[in-house]
Amino acid sequence: MKRNFLSIIVLISAVCCALSLTSASAQEVKKAIAVLHPASGSQVMGTVTFTKTDGGMQVVADITGLTPGQHGFHIHEFGDCSAPDATSAGGHFNPSKNPHAGHDDAKRHEGDLGNIEADSSGKAHLELTDKIMTMSGEMSIIGRGVIVHEKVDDLKTQPTGNAGGRVACGVIGVAKP
Ligand SMILES: [Cu+2]
Numbered sequence: 001m002k003r004n005f006l007s008i009i010v011l012i013s014a015v016c017c018a019l020s021l022t023s024a025s026a027q028e029v030k031k032a033i034a035v036l037h038p039a040s041g042s043q044v045m046g047t048v049t050f051t052k053t054d055g056g057m058q059v060v061a062d063i064t065g066l067t068p069g070q071h072g073f074h075i076h077e078f079g080d081c082s083a084p085d086a087t088s089a090g091g092h093f094n095p096s097k098n099p100h101a102g103h104d105d106a107k108r109h110e111g112d113l114g115n116i117e118a119d120s121s122g123k124a125h126l127e128l129t130d131k132i133m134t135m136s137g138e139m140s141i142i143g144r145g146v147i148v149h150e151k152v153d154d155l156k157t158q159p160t161g162n163a164g165g166r167v168a169c170g171v172i173g174v175a176k177p
Pocket residue numbers: 072073074075076092147148149163
């Protein structure tokens with residue numbers, strides 16, 4: 001008798017758990033965030049948020065600790081910042097196998113966000129709207145890496161834009177809506 005009671009309790013909690021999992025996965029992801037941490041001995045850190053809007057993906061970045069001027073800014077293939085120089089994040093995220101280019105070019109890596117410009121105090125703020133990024137399916141940016149580079153991206157040298165080393169790295173994760 002006691003045993004039956006116990007198994008009913010176990011069954012009920014299993015059903016509840018399964019139901020809550022289903023509802024969580026059915027909910028569409030509309031906001032993601034990457035928290036950037038210093039790489040290659042830099043002091044560069046910050047946040048990048050990605051928000052799905054009717055006009056496209058809104059990207060907002062706030063980064064500190066940069067040298068003044070422009071720095072290459074990309075989504076890279078892997079959400080792996082484990083290497084001290086962040087090379088573990090792989091190359092630019094490029095599921096469409098396009099050439100490297102600028103953010104506003106028709107053909108570009110999905111991860112090409114161009115440059116972010118730091119002021120004289122090393123702070124950078126960037127806002128842009130992107131028409132091709134997605135948070136679902138094979139081309140999803142969730143789980144990929146965000147990299148800030150040491151140097152300016154020239155938007156044409158293949159396949160990296162000649163932007164030099166990696167000074168910050170973060171992983172794009174699901175954000176609280
Ligand atoms: Cu990059």
